[in-house]
Amino acid sequence: MTDTPIAPLPDEPLPQVPAADHPLPVTAVTCLEDRAHVERTAVVDLPAGVSRLRLGPVSALAVDRTLRAEAPGGGGVRVLDARVVRSWVPRAPLPPTAGDSELRHRVHALEQEQQAETRVRERLEARLALLAQLAADLLREIGEGAGRGELERSRWGRELDRIDGERDAHGEKLRVSRARLEELAEDLAAARRALDAAEQEPAELFAHVEVTVEAEAAGRAELKVGHLTPCALWRPAYRASLAGGRLVLETEAVVWQRxxxxxxxxxxxxxxxxxxxxxxxxxxxxxxxxxxxRTAEERRTVEVELREEEIGTTGPSADGLPGVDDGGEVRVLRAASPASVPADGRAHRIPLTVFDTAASSEFAAAPELSPLVTRVVRFRNDAGHALLAGPVDLVQGSGFTGRGELRFTAPGAAAELSFGSSDGHRVVRETEEGRGTTGITGRTVVTRTVRLHLSRFSAPEERDEQVVTVRERIPVSEVSSVEVKLRKEACSPPPDELDSEGVVRWDVPLPPGGRRTLTLVYEVSAASKVAGL
Incomplete structure (x- = not known):
């Protein structure tokens, strides 16, 4: 009967495998709206029995509670425990770069000068020690020669004078070097105090994954580790190229990660x-x-007011960086090939899909909002996936023309993009208002007349007509005491459509150099007890 190995406690030493680092590179990343799920893979050599491995390093921002480790290949390998271990390590002293402050450059320059002056002082001290030894040897030679009766007064005098001269010269240089070192030490201490007060150099936080595994037999095994990490996000972006009657839409993912x-x-x-x-x-x-x-005054009168009401639509807020509008259902997009995203916090564009489809365009005008006529392009979503809401770079035959916005579009649904204003069209808007009271009912009637003067300035080579879609609005009443009526007999020409939101539409054909005037007349009538109109 054989004994079954028992996994030791996490705090107990494991003599089977020494504490060594195994690389744990990032192999797959799932970017979410405000974070990312990172998958890592490592191939390690395992002995039989229980082993503890130290894998990494990994991002110190890894969320501990989302850490999961497994051996996908099986083969008798089982993961018993996994945890993230973090440690603070002081940063290595590196020379300053162009992006560092002048104070850090000054500290570095003083340190370099101090090191060079220290080497000069050491050479001078070694030279003086050698001269002292030489003087001692010469005096010993003089004593021995005088004892033997050998007198070489001239040579001994010359040697002693030369040694004394060099000792004096090098001693003066050593004094200057020591004084300079003291000045450098004071300047360097002051600069370091200023640097510590202005810029802190914290230790760097490193993290590793400690995995305890059990293997039935020795051999190579693959380990997969996954976890969530913050400081990463993505947003969709597009590039629309319009040529003739075709539109090429490129879908990209813009990724930021730090x-x-x-x-x-x-x-x-x-x-x-x-x-x-x-x-x-x-x-x-x-x-x-x-x-x-209700009070008697409230029964006698009805307070009304004109207000601007924006037609509500679903989607993210436009304040700041918007969220991802997915239509209420989780959408998943995959990059066609592996990509690299550095941890610099900058935007990096990853290509996703490209499709080419037929497109129709019209010239649209909303004179109440702008005197410009905008070219609107409509197409069908043939990307094979939903188009999420995001910015679009607009490209025409002349090159980059601006940036628009694409709303959420389901697969196969119609979408539209605005390609900017047309320089050959202008709209001038004039309004008139008349007020009266009916004699029998005493109702207040407000008549408003809106005149739109539409012009087209065309090049000499243009011959075809262009249809401009003009939209104007009339008020919509929410109370029975106030009625809004469109006087079609007074409109010139009569509008082609009036929807439930009070938007009036004309499709106006304009020849080259043509001009048209559109007249819109409507009445707002209110009962005598209505106030505030």
Missing amino acids: TGEDWSGARLTFSTARSALASEPPRLTEDVLSLRE
């Missing part, structure tokens, strides 16, 4: 899942409604 490590040659997946959303429903609170009798 996780502390580069993603090199990783498989990138982009998801609209929001893992940060709460899984619990909001708490219910009481909303108390109370009723009261």
Whole structure:
């Protein structure tokens, strides 16, 4: 009967495998709206039994509770435990670069000068020690020669004078060098105090993954580690190229990440899942409604007011960096090939899909908002996936023409893009208002007349007509005491459409150099008890 190995406690030493680092590169990344899920793969040599491996380094921002390690290949290898271990390591002293401050450059220059002056002092001290030894040898020779009766007064005098002269010269140089070193030490201490007060150089945080595995037999095994990390996000972006009646739309993912490590040659997946959303429903609170009798003044009058109402649509807020509008369903997009994203916090564009489709265009005008006529291009989404809301770089035959915005578009649905204003069209808007009261009912009638003067300035070689779609709006009443009526008999020409939102539309054909005047007349009538109109 054989004994089954028992996994030791995490704090106990494991003599089977020494604590060595194994590379744990990033192989796949799933970018979410405000974070990323990182997958790593390592191939290690395992002995039989229980082993503890130190893999990494990894990003210190790894979320511990999302860490998961497994052996996908099986083969008798089982992961018993995995955890992230972090440690602070002082940064290595590196020379300053062009992006560092002048104070850091000064500290570096003083340190270099201090090192050079220290080497000069050491050479002078060694030279003086050698001269002292030479003087001692010469005096010993003089004593021995005088004892034997050998007198060489002239040579001994010359040698002693030469040694004394060199000792005096080098001693003066040594004094100057020591004084300079003292000045450098004072200047360097002051510069370091200023640097410590102005710029802190914190230790760098490193992280590793400690994995405890059990292998039935010795051999190579593959380990896969996954975890979430913050400081990474993505947003969709597009590039639309219009040529003739065709539109080429390129879908890209713009990725920002500052996780502390580069993603090199990783498989990138982009998801609209929001893992940060709460899984619990909001708490219910009481909303108390109370009723009261209207006053006599409130019964006699009805207060109304004109207000601007924006037609609401679903989608992210436009304030700051918008979120990802996915139409309420999680969408997943994958990059066609592995890509690299450095951890510099800058935007990096990753190509996703490209499709070419037929496109139709029209010239649209909303004179109440702008005197310009805009070219609107409509096309069908043939990308094979939903087009998420995002900015679009617009390109025509002359090159880059501006930037637009694409709304969420389902696969196969129609979409539209604005390619900027047309220089050959102008619209001038004039308004008139008349007010009167009917004699029988006493109702107040406000008549508004809007005249739109539409002009086209064409080049000499243009011969075809261009249809301009003009949209104007009329008020929409929310109370029965106020009525809004479009007087079609007074409109010239009559509008082609009036929708429920009060938007009036004309399709106006304009020949080269043509001019048209559109007249819109509507009435707003209110009962005598209505106030504020």
